[in-house]
Amino acid sequence: xxxxxxxxxxxxxxxxxxxxxxxxxxxxxxxxxxxxxxxxxxxxxxxxxxxxxxxxxxxxxxxxxxxxxxxxxxxxxxxxxxxxxxxxxxxxxxxxxxxxxxxxxxxxxxxxxxxxxxxxxxxxxxxxxxxxxxxxxxxxxxxxxxxxxxxxxxxxxxxxxxxxxxxxxxxxxxxxxxxxxxxxxxxxxxxxxxxxxxxxxxxxxxx
Amino acid sequence: xxxxxxxxxxxxxxxxxxxxxxxxxxxxxxxxxxxxxxxxxxxxxxxxxxxxxxxxxxxxxxxxxxxxxxxxxxxxxxxxxxxxxxxxxxxxxxxxxxxxxxxxxxxxxxxxxxxxxxxxxxxxxxxxxxxxxxxxxxxxxxxxxxxxxxxxxxxxxxxxxxxxxxxxxxxxxxxxxxxxxxxxxxxxxxxxxxxxxxxxxxxxxxx
Numbered sequence: 001x002x003x004x005x006x007x008x009x010x011x012x013x014x015x016x017x018x019x020x021x022x023x024x025x026x027x028x029x030x031x032x033x034x035x036x037x038x039x040x041x042x043x044x045x046x047x048x049x050x051x052x053x054x055x056x057x058x059x060x061x062x063x064x065x066x067x068x069x070x071x072x073x074x075x076x077x078x079x080x081x082x083x084x085x086x087x088x089x090x091x092x093x094x095x096x097x098x099x100x101x102x103x104x105x106x107x108x109x110x111x112x113x114x115x116x117x118x119x120x121x122x123x124x125x126x127x128x129x130x131x132x133x134x135x136x137x138x139x140x141x142x143x144x145x146x147x148x149x150x151x152x153x154x155x156x157x158x159x160x161x162x163x164x165x166x167x168x169x170x171x172x173x174x175x176x177x178x179x180x181x182x183x184x185x186x187x188x189x190x191x192x193x194x195x196x197x198x199x200x201x202x203x204x205x206x207x
Numbered sequence: 208x209x210x211x212x213x214x215x216x217x218x219x220x221x222x223x224x225x226x227x228x229x230x231x232x233x234x235x236x237x238x239x240x241x242x243x244x245x246x247x248x249x250x251x252x253x254x255x256x257x258x259x260x261x262x263x264x265x266x267x268x269x270x271x272x273x274x275x276x277x278x279x280x281x282x283x284x285x286x287x288x289x290x291x292x293x294x295x296x297x298x299x300x301x302x303x304x305x306x307x308x309x310x311x312x313x314x315x316x317x318x319x320x321x322x323x324x325x326x327x328x329x330x331x332x333x334x335x336x337x338x339x340x341x342x343x344x345x346x347x348x349x350x351x352x353x354x355x356x357x358x359x360x361x362x363x364x365x366x367x368x369x370x371x372x373x374x375x376x377x378x379x380x381x382x383x384x385x386x387x388x389x390x391x392x393x394x395x396x397x398x399x400x401x402x403x404x405x406x407x408x409x410x411x412x413x414x
Contacts, residue, residue, distance in 0.1 A: 045347075052342035117405040125404075129397035135259035136394065139386045140252075142372070143394070150368045151391075152398050157361030159402035161354060166407075179346045184358075185396055187343065187350070190336035191359050192395075193388070195366035197332075198324040200373075 003029075006039045010047040017047065025050050025065055053182060067178050100130035108133065111145055115152065158188065210236070213246045217254040224254065232257050232272055260389060274385050307337035315340065318352055322359065365395065 007014045020026035026046055029037030046068075053064045108130045112119055119126070136143040162180060166173050214221045227233035233253055236244030253275075260266045260274060315337045319326055326333070343350040369387060373380050 045345075048345040052345045055342075112401070117401060118408040119401050119404050123401065123404065125397045125400040129394065129401065132390070132393035132397055135262070136386075136390050138252075138255040138259045139382075139390055141383065141386055141390060143391070147368060147372065148394070148398075151365055151395060152402065154361045154364030154368075155395060155398040156402045156406065157364070158358055158399055159406045161357045161361075162399070162403050163407045165349070165354065175346075176348065179343075179348055181400070183339070183343050183346055183348060184350070185399075186339035187336065187355070188358060188362060188395070188399070189392055190332045190339055191355075191362040192365055192369070192392075193332040194319070194324060194326050194330065194336065195359065195363045196369050197326050197330065199363065199366045199370045201325040 001039050002036065003039065006043055006047065009044050010051070012047055012051065020047070020050060023061065023065065025061065025068060049179075053179075059182060067182070100127050100134055104130040104134040111148065115149065208246050209243065210246065213250055213254065216251050217258070219254055219258065227254070227257060230268065230272065232268065232275060256386075260386075266389060274389070307334050307341055311337040311341040318355065322356065 001009070003014055003017060007017055010017075017026065021028060026043060029039040029043065032038050050064055050068075053059045053067060054061070059067065105127060108126050109121065112126070133143060133148070162184070165180075166176050208216070210221055210224060214224055217224075224233065228235060233250060236246040236250065239245050257271055257275075260271045261268070266274065312334060315333050316328065319333070340350060340355070369391070372387075373383050
């Protein structure tokens, strides 16, 4: 198909598609003449993926470029792949953020140790959790260790599903981990709000 | 304290604090002379809250204004307050997003009915879930109804904690719901990544 048809199929403007091509977010079409190229279903899929990562995942185009590079050029070891994918997403996000104070990081490390979670002590998400927890403190949300334990109990159930659905094939695994990290978060956030409503209605009606 | 001291206490530039004052995100200090005002601990707390909502919650300053208005001028009924707070956050977010296709919304409604969740059929988070689920489809994540049910089982545990920790006092309740919605999401996201690591290490070590 021509670029105009790709634009129609994906509902993305031609100028935007040309930008994706220039930035390498979209692979070139097959050249059919000096001024024309031919695009296929792989281009439609790629454009949809870029839009999903951008609109639902909220990633910048630069991060999307890194994510796509990981998907098309994965590592080999399953656990390594998952950690590499997570680190890349964390690193990118952190560029615009402040780090957590050392006392907040220490609190998270102590909590993880008490919980006996097997986690790399240098994991970037320890810093993420420290910052997010400290922000709840600043806002007076009263998020104490008991409540965090309660959340962690439930989130372990989510993580067990995540890990059990990672395929053996390395390329498919990277795709699943990277996209699952970015795209399933909004699913979980929407589920949380719907579940809050269900739970609070049930508690009001006393059933 | 003077504005310069407020700046020092909060690590926020004087120019930014002046902007917050002009936009009504920060309440005025007590006027002590034609050119000076006095600020107190309530200003320090408010500035920290604005920064937390902006940096951790990722909210725009316009949305933060709405959130602060709800916190300082709450409704009365507990359930109504929770729904109003959620709707405001959802509405604001949706302004920049595309809606979900009707077939995706129908799929979510059917899933909710099968699950017997007591949820308002016009709830804006139904549309959110439909869009997020459709984005997972586009990305080929293989998120089927069984896996969504698994996630929902775990997320119900999160929601039970959320609802059980909402205070009776309406103003405190709005504060908890609005801030808990925005600020606990990043806590849960960080917990999910740490739990993934714990679960995948445990499965590799076979314990």
